[in-house]
Amino acid sequence: MHGDRDPRPTLEAVAAHAGVSRATVSRVVNGGRGVREELREQVRRSVELLGYVPNIAARSLVTRRTGAVAVVIAEPETRVFSDPFFAQQLRGISRELRQRDMQLLLVLIEQPKDYERIGRYLSAGHVDGALMFSLHGADPLAAMVRESGLPTVFGGRPGWPGAETESGLLYVDTDNRGGARQAVAHLRARGRRRIAVITGPLDQTSAQDRLDGYHDALAESDGAPRQATPLVAHGAFTAEGGEAAMAELLDADPEIDAVFAGSDLMASGALRTLHRRGLRVPEDVAVVGYDDLEPAAWSEPTLTTVRQDVERMGSMMAELLLRKLDLEAGDAPPAPVVTEARLIVRGSS
Amino acid sequence: MHGDRDPRPTLEAVAAHAGVSRATVSRVVNGGRGVREELREQVRRSVELLGYVPNIAARSLVTRRTGAVAVVIAEPETRVFSDPFFAQQLRGISRELRQRDMQLLLVLIEQPKDYERIGRYLSAGHVDGALMFSLHGADPLAAMVRESGLPTVFGGRPGWPGAETESGLLYVDTDNRGGARQAVAHLRARGRRRIAVITGPLDQTSAQDRLDGYHDALAESDGAPRQATPLVAHGAFTAEGGEAAMAELLDADPEIDAVFAGSDLMASGALRTLHRRGLRVPEDVAVVGYDDLEPAAWSEPTLTTVRQDVERMGSMMAELLLRKLDLEAGDAPPAPVVTEARLIVRGSS
DNA sequence: CCAACAAGTGAGAGCGCTCTCACGCCCCCC
DNA sequence: GGGGGGCGTGAGAGCGCTCTCACTTGTTGG
Incomplete structure (x- = not known):
């Protein structure tokens, strides 16, 4: 036909x-x-x-350029993939790539056995570069990529051992630490004195950074009395986790008057627990989330949260990669980018 | 380097x-x-x-096969793209394609001027086939695809004029009409007698089909007295739209004791309006949504809704396309697929 | 015992493009 | 007036693969 x-x-x-x-x-x-x-x-x-x-096949046969970039999502079952976020990042990436007439190859990894195939595929020169999301800990892909020399940009600061000092490592991250600091400073400015935190899994740099920001803010002297002891619970970045963590926090210290949740999802869980225990938000306990997912604006009460320009992060990843791709000898190599995070004050604080 | x-x-x-x-x-x-x-x-x-x-470039130069399939999302600003849905469908598609060692090329269309580029790209033989989502009305892409003869499968039944009778048109849809009928029948079985509906934009077949299902259910004789007049308002598939539509419905008829919203987002808007007016859910007004988005399970009260197997729909699209691609002369051509929808009863009804 | 055939293998053309190199031309300068 | 240097253009090789076709070998049947 x-x-x-x-x-x-x-x-x-x-x-x-x-x-x-x-x-x-x-x-x-x-x-x-x-x-x-x-x-x-x-x-x-x-x-x-x-x-x-x-005919791009003929062209790329001789130029050894494919005009395509792989976007690799490891373990798409995880939060990162089902987030509305993800769609926004893709949009940013797509926009940037289109300007340069490059194609976007989407690669989802689900099973461990996929890893080898993908690694091989990426090393095989089928794409000019890769954008990688949500690599945890010592993800095998990181090593594969490094070995193959495929130009790669990571979404979120990589957290594997030694990543800190690895030269030439390229990523786009948001200022998680600064965003968290803003959130907690805001609670202090509102007069809250027993501020708890609900963290995500600390093997992800975003969760760790947000926790660090919380500590930063507690340590700042803004004239108000210092809060001596941090109050920390773990919520796994899920609503259920936030629910349980909030209960745990209240059981340990009923005097808590504010909570900073490391994600909107965990904040929504926390709200449920507070609601169930008859605590008013924000009168009794103020709540701040992180991410500014869409539902944050229509929860009851509307959620104070921290926003990041997700689409822009996507386009910056693509831009970074493209810059690296047509680096001439002698050019200064591009550097990682950390984008700003901004507190959005709403009804819950 | x-x-x-x-x-x-x-x-x-x-x-x-x-x-x-x-x-x-x-x-x-x-x-x-x-x-x-x-x-x-x-x-x-x-x-x-x-x-x-x-080397796939060399191979495809001679075979005239690229081993790649384009997934085209028109107007990614729309609901379809930001849905968590979309990620699930992609997962289904990706899984199916991987089994056949085919690549997934993601193409997002944002601006009208992109259309020509994409149309040209698709006709240029850079991909073996295409999967298209969220084409509205008489989307130019549909015509381009038809002209170019590129094998294509649509996500959701296409709604352009004449689509009904077009032979060889391939799509995967969910049984929106049946799902809506189940939802409304459920409300009737619960003893509700003044059931309203909030619809999405009727130029999308999914919205129209759900409205048709509502009418079907009202017309069924199940022993209970018939509801003479349908109560219809339009909500544009957004939370804000649902909010306004619910207000409109209550203003027109304060006796309403149930509402079927054509999407969970609209249902959440409706819940807000009901809440604001002091109406209890489900005691005063029962609410049913559609889609079974994740937040549906953690709204207050939890939302009764209609679920579709989204991931499966994605993989069926891919499968349909692959079947069409290696159709031998004489084989029976594949036919469109309509998947089942299932009512999930929770607290709001 | 040889023709006919099947099965396995290799030689070589050619897919559509880029890119190097050589060539021809014109202009400038000595 | 002739040599050198640029600029614009064409010829041709070759990227890595598939696929046709011819060839060799082994098997069968008359």
Whole structure:
């Protein structure tokens, strides 16, 4: 049905039509440098007329460039993938890639046995570079990528041992620590004196950084009396986890008058527990989340939270990768990027 | 930095190593039919040893197959893209494609001017087929695809004029009408007698089908007295829309004792309005949503809703496309698929 | 015992493109 | 007026693979 009629013109055909050589048409198609204006125009007309589109397979066979970038999501069962976030990041990535006429190859890894296949695939030169999300701990992909030398940018600061000092490591992260500090400082400014925190899994840098920010804010002297002891519970970045963590915190210290949850999902769980125990938000206990997911704006009460420009993070990842890809010898290599986080004050604090 | 050392072995190298011809290695790599078992094993060892991976560019240059499928999302600003749904569908698609060693090319369309580029891209033979989501009304892509003859499967039943009767049109949809009928029948079985509906934009078949299902259920005779007049309001598939629609419905008829919202998002808006007006759910007004998004399970009260197997829909789309791709002459062409929808009863009804 | 055939293998063309190199032309300078 | 240097163009090789076709070998049947 398809493919048997294949009227796609080749370079050859365009060249014949324009009365020039293949080489000249190729030059015009790829920027037109070094071709007389008049000829160039003529070739362009032929291209237009015949509806010529380059065959990328043939092109990439000789250039050794594929014009494609892999977006790799490890363990798509996890939070990162089901987040609405993820869609936004993809949008940012897609926008940037399109500007450069590059394709976006989506690679989802589910089973451990996929790893080897993917690693092989990535090393095989099928893509020019990769963007990787949600690698935990010592993810085997990191090593594979390093070995293969495939240019890669990570989404979120990588947390494997030694990542800190690895030179040339490229990532885009948001200022989790600063965002958390803002959130907790805000609670202090509101006069709260027993502020608890609910953290995500601390093997993820985002969770650890947010916890660090909490400690930072407690240690700041803003004239108000210091809160001596941190109150920490773990919520696994899920609503259920937040629910349990809040209960645990209240059991340990009923005097708590505020809680900073490391994600909106955990905050929603915390709200449920507070509600169940008859505590009013924000009168008795103030609540701040993190992420600014859409539902945060329509919970009861609306949730104070920390926002990050997710789409921009996506486009910066792509941009970083593209910059690395056409690095000329002698150019300064690009550096990791950390984007700003901003507190959004709503009804829950 | 990368690519200058390029130790990737070619077919030639493997052939030399195994002491056979290029053709034989090619045969082994592509299934091994017509090669003596002994030789085959020997070639496999060489492949393994050298770490040979076929160069897809070279391959697709001659086979005219790219081994890639485009997943096209039109207007990714819309609900369909930011849905958690979307991630699930992708997962289903990805799983199916991986089994067949096909790549997933993600194409997001944002601006009208992208359309032409994409249309050209799709017709240019860069992919073997396409999966398309969220095409509204007379989306230009539909025409482009038809013209180019690119094998395509749609996500959701297409709604453009004439789509109904178009032969060979392939799509995967969920039984929106049946799901809605179940939801409303459930409300009737609970003894509700003034059941309203909040619909999505009726230019999307899913919204229209759900409305039809509502009418179906009202018309069913189940022994209970019939509800004479349907009560319909429009909510645009958003929380805000649901909020406004619910207010409108209550203003028009304060006796309403149940509402079926065409999406969970609209249901959440409706809940807010009911809450604000001091109406108890489900005592005064029962609420049923549609989609079974994650937050549905943790709203207050938990939301009765209709679930569809989204991931399965994704994998069926991919499967349908792959079936169409390797259709031999004489095979029966695949047909559209409509998957089941299932009512999930929770606290709000 | 040889023709006919099947099965396994290799030689070689060619997919559509880029890119190097050589060539021709014109301009400038000595 | 001739040599050197640029610039624009074309010829041709070759990227790594598949696939057709011819060849060799082993098997069968007349």
